[in-house]
Amino acid sequence: MLNRRDLIKYGSAGAAVAVLGVPQLALAETVPTTDDRIKEFTGGAQIGEGKVSLSTPEIAENGNTVPVEVSVESPMTAEDHVAEVLILADGNPRPGVATFKFTEMSGEAFASTRIRLAMTQDVVAVAKMSDGTFQMARNTVKVTIGGCGG
Numbered sequence: 001m002l003n004r005r006d007l008i009k010y011g012s013a014g015a016a017v018a019v020l021g022v023p024q025l026a027l028a029e030t031v032p033t034t035d036d037r038i039k040e041f042t043g044g045a046q047i048g049e050g051k052v053s054l055s056t057p058e059i060a061e062n063g064n065t066v067p068v069e070v071s072v073e074s075p076m077t078a079e080d081h082v083a084e085v086l087i088l089a090d091g092n093p094r095p096g097v098a099t100f101k102f103t104e105m106s107g108e109a110f111a112s113t114r115i116r117l118a119m120t121q122d123v124v125a126v127a128k129m130s131d132g133t134f135q136m137a138r139n140t141v142k143v144t145i146g147g148c149g150g
Helices: 006-018 022-027 033-042
Strands: 047-049 053-056 065-072 082-090 096-101 109-115 123-128 134-143
Touching: 033 123, 033 134, 053 123, 053 134, 065 082, 065 123, 065 134, 082 109, 096 109, 096 123
Parallel strands: 047 134
Antiparallel strands: 053 065, 065 109, 082 096, 082 123, 123 134
C-alpha cells in the first residue's frame, strides 16, 4: 500500500523523467561498439587472420555461461610474443568481455574463461603481438535461452 511519502517520491521521479526525457537519460552514457573497441585497441592498424584460434560452442543452450578458449600461434620469445588478447561479444550491451595480457615468460598464449552472451552473436578475439601487429578470429555463437538480455 502506498503512503503519502511514497506517492510524493514516485511522483517526483516520474516528473523528473518527464522533464528530462528518457532519450536524454539514455544519451548520458554512450557505450562503444565492437568496431569502436577494435579501432581503439589496434589504433586503426591493419588486422591479419590465421594465428588466433578461438574456441566457442556453435550452440549455447544457456547464454549465462558460455565457455571460450583463445590461443595464439607464437614462439613466445622476448623478440616475438603475444602482448594482449581482447575478447569482445558484439551483441552484448557492453561488448568488451575480457583482456588477457601475456609476456614472453607466459610460455604460451592461451586463456579460457566463461562469458555471458545476451543473444546469438559473434565473439571476437583480437591479439596484439609484440611487434605491433594484430591478428583476429571471429566465431558465431547461437544462444537458445537465457543470456543477459533475454
